Amino acid sequence: xxxxWVYNNWKHHVVVRTTSDKIIxxxxxxxxxxxxxxxxxxxxxxxxxxxxxxGAKSKAIExxxxxxxxxxxxxxxxxxxxxxxxxxxxxxxxxxxxxxWIHKGDLNYFAKMENQVxxxxxxxxxxxxxNGAVEPRGKIERLLDQREKYPDHQPTDAMPNPF
Numbered sequence: 001x002x003x004x005w006v007y008n009n010w011k012h013h014v015v016v017r018t019t020s021d022k023i024i025x026x027x028x029x030x031x032x033x034x035x036x037x038x039x040x041x042x043x044x045x046x047x048x049x050x051x052x053x054x055g056a057k058s059k060a061i062e063x064x065x066x067x068x069x070x071x072x073x074x075x076x077x078x079x080x081x082x083x084x085x086x087x088x089x090x091x092x093x094x095x096x097x098x099x100x101w102i103h104k105g106d107l108n109y110f111a112k113m114e115n116q117v118x119x120x121x122x123x124x125x126x127x128x129x130x131n132g133a134v135e136p137r138g139k140i141e142r143l144l145d146q147r148e149k150y151p152d153h154q155p156t157d158a159m160p161n162p163f
Contacts, residue, residue, distance in 0.1 A: 004098055004118055005086045005125040007137060008079040012103040014128050017076040018087045019115070020094045032059045089118055100126070100134055 008014050034057045041050035079085050089096035100113040112134040118124055125137035 001088050002090050002119065002121060002123050003086045003088045004123070005084060005137070006079060006098075006100065007084045007125070007127045008081060009130050010102050010128045010132055011081055011130070012105050013078050013080050014103065014112075015076050015078055015101045015109065016085065016087065017099045018089050018096060018118075019099070020089065020091065020096045030059070030061050032057065034058075090120060095120075098126075100128065102128060102132055 004018070006014070006016050034055065036053070036055040038053040039050075040052075041048070043049070077085055077087070087098070096118040097115040098113060098118055099111070099115055101109040101111050104110055110132075112128070112132065113126075125142065126134055127137045127141065128134050
């Protein structure tokens with residue numbers, strides 16, 4: 001099951017919510033094909049011998065007429081300044097999405113990412129930068145585990161729901 005990591009480098013807390021949907025289609029057409037090739041080469045002059053082979057598989061799916069659409073919206077998670085959190089997601093026949101809101105410090109939230117589709121198989125990492133931008137976490141940041149630290153941060157009390 002893939003996971004998404006969110007690293008909060010913003011000076012206030014952020015709120016993260018993952019959602020998923022399940023879609024059932026009326027018509028599902030699947031087509032698959034496979035192909036294989038082989039070649040043998042034999043020479044006499046200075047003794048050359050060659051052998052080669054290959055294969056390929058392809059699969060195509062066509063979906064039509066939505067019969068049932070079920071969007072599941074669980075609660076949200078608050079990540080304090082300088083914190084990090086992971087969220088597992090992904091189930092069979094479900095798309096997963098992530099939404100991120102940053103707290104501006106004046107009892108208001110600002111949506112930075114709204115229903116961003118998550119990769120169905122690969123883990124993902126996002127970083128909320130010190131300037132409030134949400135970006136995929138860079139390679140150097142991951143290798144060196146770079147994060148902003150806020151040792152004097154005082155968490156705000158319960159805030160109104162940004163949703």
